[in-house]
Amino acid sequence: MQQVERFKYDDGIVRKFTIATLAWALVAFLAGIYIAFEMAYYKLNFGVPYITFGRLRPLHTNAAVFAFAGNAIFAGIYYSMQRVLKTRLFSDKISKFHFWGWQLIIVSAALTLPFGFTQGKEYAELEWPIDIAITVVWVAFGYNMIRTILQRRVKHIYVAVWFYIATFVTVAVLHVVNSLSIPFSLIKSYPVYAGVSDALVQWWYGHNAVAFFLTTPFLGLMYYFIPKSVNRPVYSYRLSVVHFWTLVFIYIWAGPHHLLNTAVPDWAQTVGMAFSVMLWIPSWGGMINGLLTIRGAWDKVRTEPVVKFLAVATIFYGMATFEGPLLAIKSVSEIGHYTDWIIAHVHSGALGWNGFLSFGMIYYLVPKLWNTELYSKRLANVHFWVGTLGILLYLIAIYTAGITQGLMLREVSDAGRLAYPDFVSSVTRIIPLYWIRGVGGLCYLGGFIVMLYNVRMTVKLAAKNPGDTEDEAVPYQAKESTADPHGGFSHRILEAAPMVLTVLVVVAIGTGSLISLAPMFASSSIVEANYKAQMLKPYTALELAGRDIYVREGCYTCHSQMIRKTVSDVLRFGNPSTIEESVFDRPFQWGSRRIGPDLARVGSKYPDLWHYRHMMNPQEVVNGSIMPSYGWLFKDKIDYAILNKKLDVMKSLGVPYSENDVETAEDRARSDAAKIAEGLRADGAQVKDDSEILALISYLQRLGGAK
Amino acid sequence: MSDSKQEPGFDVPLSDHEYDGIQEFNNPAPFWWQLAFYLSIVFAIGYYAYYEIGMGESSDQRITEAMYKIKQIQNANKPQGPDEKELNAMLAQAESVDAGKEVFISKCAACHAPDGGGLVGPNLTDQYWLHGKGGISDIYKVVRDGVADKGMPPWGPILKETELKSVVVFVKSLEGRKPAAPKAPQGVDVTQEK
Numbered sequence: 001m002q003q004v005e006r007f008k009y010d011d012g013i014v015r016k017f018t019i020a021t022l023a024w025a026l027v028a029f030l031a032g033i034y035i036a037f038e039m040a041y042y043k044l045n046f047g048v049p050y051i052t053f054g055r056l057r058p059l060h061t062n063a064a065v066f067a068f069a070g071n072a073i074f075a076g077i078y079y080s081m082q083r084v085l086k087t088r089l090f091s092d093k094i095s096k097f098h099f100w101g102w103q104l105i106i107v108s109a110a111l112t113l114p115f116g117f118t119q120g121k122e123y124a125e126l127e128w129p130i131d132i133a134i135t136v137v138w139v140a141f142g143y144n145m146i147r148t149i150l151q152r153r154v155k156h157i158y159v160a161v162w163f164y165i166a167t168f169v170t171v172a173v174l175h176v177v178n179s180l181s182i183p184f185s186l187i188k189s190y191p192v193y194a195g196v197s198d199a200l201v202q203w204w205y206g207h208n209a210v211a212f213f214l215t216t217p218f219l220g221l222m223y224y225f226i227p228k229s230v231n232r233p234v235y236s237y238r239l240s241v242v243h244f245w246t247l248v249f250i251y252i253w254a255g256p257h258h259l260l261n262t263a264v265p266d267w268a269q270t271v272g273m274a275f276s277v278m279l280w281i282p283s284w285g286g287m288i289n290g291l292l293t294i295r296g297a298w299d300k301v302r303t304e305p306v307v308k309f310l311a312v313a314t315i316f317y318g319m320a321t322f323e324g325p326l327l328a329i330k331s332v333s334e335i336g337h338y339t340d341w342i343i344a345h346v347h348s349g350a351l352g353w354n355g356f357l358s359f360g361m362i363y364y365l366v367p368k369l370w371n372t373e374l375y376s377k378r379l380a381n382v383h384f385w386v387g388t389l390g391i392l393l394y395l396i397a398i399y400t401a402g403i404t405q406g407l408m409l410r411e412v413s414d415a416g417r418l419a420y421p422d423f424v425s426s427v428t429r430i431i432p433l434y435w436i437r438g439v440g441g442l443c444y445l446g447g448f449i450v451m452l453y454n455v456r457m458t459v460k461l462a463a464k465n466p467g468d469t470e471d472e473a474v475p476y477q478a479k480e481s482t483a484d485p486h487g488g489f490s491h492r493i494l495e496a497a498p499m500v501l502t503v504l505v506v507v508a509i510g511t512g513s514l515i516s517l518a519p520m521f522a523s524s525s526i527v528e529a530n531y532k533a534q535m536l537k538p539y540t541a542l543e544l545a546g547r548d549i550y551v552r553e554g555c556y557t558c559h560s561q562m563i564r565k566t567v568s569d570v571l572r573f574g575n576p577s578t579i580e581e582s583v584f585d586r587p588f589q590w591g592s593r594r595i596g597p598d599l600a601r602v603g604s605k606y607p608d609l610w611h612y613r614h615m616m617n618p619q620e621v622v623n624g625s626i627m628p629s630y631g632w633l634f635k636d637k638i639d640y641a642i643l644n645k646k647l648d649v650m651k652s653l654g655v656p657y658s659e660n661d662v663e664t665a666e667d668r669a670r671s672d673a674a675k676i677a678e679g680l681r682a683d684g685a686q687v688k689d690d691s692e693i694l695a696l697i698s699y700l701q702r703l704g705g706a707k
Numbered sequence: 708m709s710d711s712k713q714e715p716g717f718d719v720p721l722s723d724h725e726y727d728g729i730q731e732f733n734n735p736a737p738f739w740w741q742l743a744f745y746l747s748i749v750f751a752i753g754y755y756a757y758y759e760i761g762m763g764e765s766s767d768q769r770i771t772e773a774m775y776k777i778k779q780i781q782n783a784n785k786p787q788g789p790d791e792k793e794l795n796a797m798l799a800q801a802e803s804v805d806a807g808k809e810v811f812i813s814k815c816a817a818c819h820a821p822d823g824g825g826l827v828g829p830n831l832t833d834q835y836w837l838h839g840k841g842g843i844s845d846i847y848k849v850v851r852d853g854v855a856d857k858g859m860p861p862w863g864p865i866l867k868e869t870e871l872k873s874v875v876v877f878v879k880s881l882e883g884r885k886p887a888a889p890k891a892p893q894g895v896d897v898t899q900e901k
Contacts, residue, residue, distance in 0.1 A: 604855075
């Protein structure tokens with residue numbers, strides 16, 4: 001018999017990630033609460049561009065997903081992986097690089113998003129230099145993980161590790177493919193995809209970022225922390241095999257359910273919906289395995305805060321993954337899409353599943369990492385109840401808001417007309433619910449602050465240098481090979497061959513990715529044919545400048561540019577949007593939420609002066625509007641000098657600009673702006689010839705009217 | 708119960724499955740879970756086949772038909788043309804004019820100023836008119852159908868019939884008023900033409 005080896009786990013890196021999780025959670029929650037109240041009371045941006053909803057919302061989502069959940073994942077993975085593999089992490093240096101690199105990425109996100117440096121694609125807002133940094137750090141994390149797996153002292157890798165592998169592989173693919181873009185300056189770029197292609201790639205990414213950043217890693221954590229904290233065996237090994245593979249295979253196809261009833265080709269929508277329905281049961285496989293593992297120890301749910309958090313998180317996971325397929329049904333999507341219903345759905349996942357699972361995990365980890373007891377179980381229970389109350393307030397208010405608005409907007413009277421033709425009337429109706437949602441957020445934050453105190457006291461009362469945990473194990477090569485006692489094909493073979501398992505995961509996610517992205521390649525050729533035939537005009541230089549302002553201000557966080565093929569959309573906004581109409585849109589700006597009306601056909605609906613006054617003071621033009629004033633657009637100057645470069649990059653991406661268009665971009669933009677300014681002045685408005693508002697007006701007036 | 712106790716995986720954890728103290732049972736997945744999974748697969752295949760291979764309508768067909776039906780309903784419920792007599796009668800009633808004023812303040816004042824003196828849109832108090840000659844039926848048509856190329860939205864689909872009439876009456880009542888900051892005249896002086 002080979003001798004037992006003694007080794008130490010790297011607990012220092014887990015402590016670092018744990019502290020980072022707590023710090024960034026605070027940032028994410030504060031940003032979320034702030035924008036929640038901005039929706040209840042639009043003046044809360046105080047005229048400051050950096051904290052206006054459109055710029056702050058991406059900061060909130062990025063902080064919640066990549067900073068809070070991201071650090072929680074890394075803490076949990078590094079802690080559990082070492083232990084189930086019986087080895088220290090492969091390289092302390094890579095772990096440190098991973099940690100500091102990730103924090104740097106988060107800081108750079110916080111320093112760019114409020115300043116309007118954004119790619120304008122949800123959860124993928126970060127610009128190209130940061131995208132490259134993310135790729136490098138993510139690969140470092142993956143390499144560290146794979147090498148750690150390869151040096152393990154157990155023969156088989158545990159189910160948690162399968163989920164970690166799927167996470168690494170898939171997020172890498174998603175991030176790289178979705179972020180491909182061509183820079184036109186040190187910090188800004190245009191995506192290589194346009195319009196419908198961009199939409200399909202983005203929601204393939206967006207949906208699966210939720211799947212492989214907020215689901216698979218957390219399922220892995222669940223598979224470690226639930227059995228550990230209740231001290232019970234996992235309910236079913238075979239269920240974990242089945243639900244792992246079905247989840248990994250099916251999830252990747254479901255992206256187009258974010259684009260139901262839009263201009264996306266029918267068959268892609270149908271595939272997205274069909275796979276979403278099939279996704280329900282694999283998702284519940286994870287929930288069942290988690291809850292039935294706790295079943296033998298329900299008394300612990302009463303007494304142990306850790307188990308409380310983990311159990312409720314798992315229940316929220318079950319609720320959210322039932323609701324997902326439901327919302328993916330076209331007729332349900334017709335009501336829910338673009339409304340707060342989706343926001344509620346996301347938050348039952350984020351606050352309930354990701355948040356509570358992270359909290360439970362941290363209450364479990366902190367005493368272990370600092371070699372002590374939790375300072376106060378009582379306070380942890382307080383956190384649990386206040387947090388739960390916060391989630392309930394949030395969800396009840398926002399589900400009600402979403403369904404109310406969805407139903408109001410689609411109601412058609414007996415005379416065949418919209419029952420609520422004024423969009424704003426559906427907004428003012430739900431404002432009280434926004435206040436309640438804000439209070440719910442405050443409760444959630446309040447509970448979290450109790451946790452911060454509890455953790456702080458725990459660490460304070462612990463011994464100063466906690467050090468690394470020691471363990472011992474026999475290297476597995478020395479052990480007898482254990483034949484499968486159950487016979488037949490055995491998943492155990494894969495568990496002993498992690499690289500093969502990794503390759504199979506790549507095949508599983510690759511299949512769905514290729515097939516569900518195929519329409520993108522097909523449709524881009526359709527579109528090309530179309531615009532050549534129709535001689536569509538690309539954006540003028542000034543319109544493009546305006547479009548970039550639209551993206552910078554995050555207008556897409558409140559306005560869609562996609563009239564769906566639904567009666568109420570057509571009655572309200574005009575004919576359904578077509579693929580051709582967004583053929584020059586890099587990035588596409590179809591949006592996912594209508595806090596204000598759709599803008600796909602807003603062009604020439606109002607005179608320039610209307611837009612001028614509306615951007616200056618929306619309430620003056622639209623009674624009851626909750627849009628903030630964009631006063632800075634009247635002072636800030638259009639960057640004319642960069643326009644030649646912008647058009648040049650667009651031309652290299654295949655937009656049909658002539659050499660002359662590129663060379664004269666700046667001059668033409670200046671004269672176009674001067675014309676708009678002249679018209680505005682004739683109507684009595686004061687405006688300078690280089691004011692950004694002119695570019696934005698020029699863009700808005702073009703929407704829906706490409707000839 | 709006693710049988711399953713003997714078999715590893717049910718009440719006895721699998722023998723060689725142990726990770727950092729975590730063991731695994733091998734319970735079968737619940738029956739309803741398996742059933743629902745198979746049903747969802749059958750549904751997904753059937754759904755796809757119906758819409759993409761079979762006779763299911765395309766999204767374009769669906770919306771075209773739905774809008775056709777809506778148009779028919781709208782045509783059946785088409786508002787009657789302006790009844791000049793009725794409008795003139797309303798003009799004499801203070802409550803109709805007041806009701807119109809309310810609509811005007813909430814919908815029209817943003818562009819025509821609360822006192823009708825004009826802002827984005829033209830002054831409604833003077834004798835200069837861009838569309839029609841300022842008669843009550845002319846006003847009715849412009850308010851109902853809008854003037855697309857000038858940015859005047861059609862209010863017919865938005866306002867209720869009574870609101871539409873009362874706001875037209877109110878606009879007519881503005882004639883000859885002296886607004887605080889009248890916009891420069893636009894259009895034709897209808898008094899000169901006569």
